[in-house]
Amino acid sequence: MDLRFSRLRAATAPLCLLSATPALAETTAEPAGEAQRKSYPAAYNGDAAAAPGGYALSRWAEDWRVMQNPAKRDDPLDRLKFIPLDDDGDIYLTVSGELRLRMNLTTNPNLRDAQAQRQDINRETLGADLHVGPHLRLYGEVSHGGLGGRNxxxxxxxxxxxxxxxxxxxxxxxxxxxxxxxxxxxRQEFTDGPNILVSQRDNNTIRYTLNGFRGWVRGAKARLTVFDLKPTAYGDLGTDDDVIDPARRFSGATAGFVLPKTLLGGSQLYLDLFAWRRRNLVGTWGGRIGPATRYYAGAQLRGDVGRLGLDWSVNHQWGTFMNQGIDAWQAFLAQTWRIGNGPAKTAPRLGVHVDYASGGGGYGQGKLRNAYAPFGNNIYFSYQLYLTPSNLVAVTPNASFTPFRNARISAEYELAWRDDVHDAVYRANGQPFAGTQNGRGRKIADVVRAQMVWNATPRLTLTGRYEHLMARAALTDAGYRSSDFIAGWISYRF
Known part of the structure; x- marks a missing residue:
């Protein structure tokens, strides 16, 4: 099959991470090389790795050794994917890049009665991946984020x-x-866990990175990752003001298992168990600032059972914030049903995701029951970043289909409530909507969302998004308004 089309199919895989729901397409087949040496399936190994010759969100998760063969190259940019630096090709350089041009338009920004905000955004990223034999690798990546517009x-x-x-x-x-x-x-991106908890946050112009150590052992049926990382605190000028954040630290372990295919009458399922710790010397709840240590113990089950795609995760959180104990829970249950007998990647799907994040105690009463995501996918509940998995209950029916080749449309209707009406409504940056803790309305909002992604070529992707957030009593009683959001962007990668 023509390499261009195989690369185009591979390029669609990371896009599911940008959508409103977790990745629920049927399981990606293992690359032939991995199957021969019986390694852990690449799509589930904690890197969200792409198949050889395909694009991944983290560009270091790509494998371009196929371009060592000149017959596989379609254009001059393909030469940049494998630049041999010795005679036998054991030492080679892969160059990658992205140009993204984007526009966001938001009415009633911050859900207040105000003039619309327009953001004109550009991102330019360039990376270099140097392989020195089979055992040593060095990776570097620089990025620029530009912003114009109004308000x-x-x-x-x-x-x-x-x-x-x-x-x-x-x-x-x-x-x-x-x-x-x-x-x-x-300094690296880290995504080894449920996407709602840990993510590169590609929605941002400058993505989320951490600094420190990560180690792994991967077999055919089991894997283990251990890590100790501190986030990057970005300045907005040159490279000198982007420093390691001394106040926050994220460490722990994740173990993964390939479950037997005979389970549930025939399936491809993957189970991850994780134990993490997040320390923050400047934690903030209810206007109080102080040290916080939060522990996480949880599990994620994902994959396919026949036509049913699953992404389920649950975690318990405990620890201390200042002199307040923490006792919180999160559960995210997403499932879709494949319709028809067509190819799994293009078939229509109907689904629903049901999400729970405990709340209460954010203003100092009793235990702190507000759940918290360390650095999760911040558009999962709202493209406008107005909802987050803390003090939240949400039920979201959804549908997706392929209108034409290499395009995907998804739509959903989200109903969102507070878990505890005595606590605030929280937004994606963890801050409360001021005053919502004083009202007693439970319903937060109804949210209508739609997205279309078109992979016009293996390198060129066009994306459009729309959201209408209808504010309900938990917000309107504190003076907040409804809002519309529309966004569109074009991304070119090599």
Missing amino acids: LGTPAATLRNDLVLLQHFVEVGADIGSAEVGARYG
């Missing part, structure tokens, strides 16, 4: 940034027996 307020450094040394790390690895063993140190 911008004070832009965050993740929206406007002159230049960021976004990622830079050294990685070592080897096959020991039947296992793949590796370690990475430096």
Whole structure:
């Protein structure tokens, strides 16, 4: 089959992470090389890795060794994917890049009666991946974020940034027996967990990165990741003001297992168990600022059972915030049903995701029961970033279909309530909507959302989004309004 079309199919895989629901397409087949050495399936190994010759959200999760063969190259840019630096090709360089042009339009910004906000955004990213034999790798990536428009307020450094040394790390690895063993140190993206809890946050112009150590062992049926990381605190000028955040630290372990295919009468299911700790010297709840240590113990089950796609996760959180104990829960249950007998990737799907994040105690009463996502996908509940998995109950029917080749449309209707009416409504940055803690309305909002993604070529993607948030009593009683949001962007990658 023509390599261009195989790359185009591979390029669609990371886009599911940007949509309103978790990735529920049927399980991606293992690349042939991995199947031969019986490694853990790449799509579930904690890197969200792409098939060889395909694009991934984290560009270091790509494998371009196929371009060592000149017959596989379609254009001059393909030469940049494998630049040999020695005679036998053991030392080689892969160059990657992205240009993204985007426009966001939001009415009633911050859900207040105000003039609409328009953001004109550009992102330019360039990366280099140097492989020195099979055991050593060095990766570096720089990015620029530009922002214009109207009613911008004070832009965050993740929206406007002159230049960021976004990622830079050294990685070592080897096959020991039947296992793949590796370690990475430096600035890196980390997504080994439920997408609602840990994500690169590609919606931002400058993506989320952390600094420190990550190590792994991967076999055919089981894997283990351990890590100790601190987030990057971005400035908005040159690379000198992007520093390691001394106040926050994220560490822990994730273990993954390939479940037997005979389970439930025939399935492809993957189970992850995780135990994490997040420390924050400047935690904030209810206007109080102080040290917080939060522990997470949870599980994620994902994959397919016949026509049913699953992405289920649950976690318990405990610890302390100042002198207040923490006792919180989250559960995210997403499922879709494939309709018809067509190819799994293009078939229509109907689904629903039911989400729960406990709330209460944010203003100092009793235990702190507000759940918290360390750095999750911040558009999962609202493209406008007005909802987050803390003090939230949501039920969201959804549908998706392919209107024409290489395009996907998804739509959903979300109903959102507070778990505890004595606590606030929280937005994606963790801050409360001021005053909502004083009202007693339970319903937060109804949210209508639609998205279309078209992979026009293997490198060129066009995306459009729309959201209408209808504010209900939990918001309107505190003076907040409904809002519309529309966004469109074009992304070119190589």
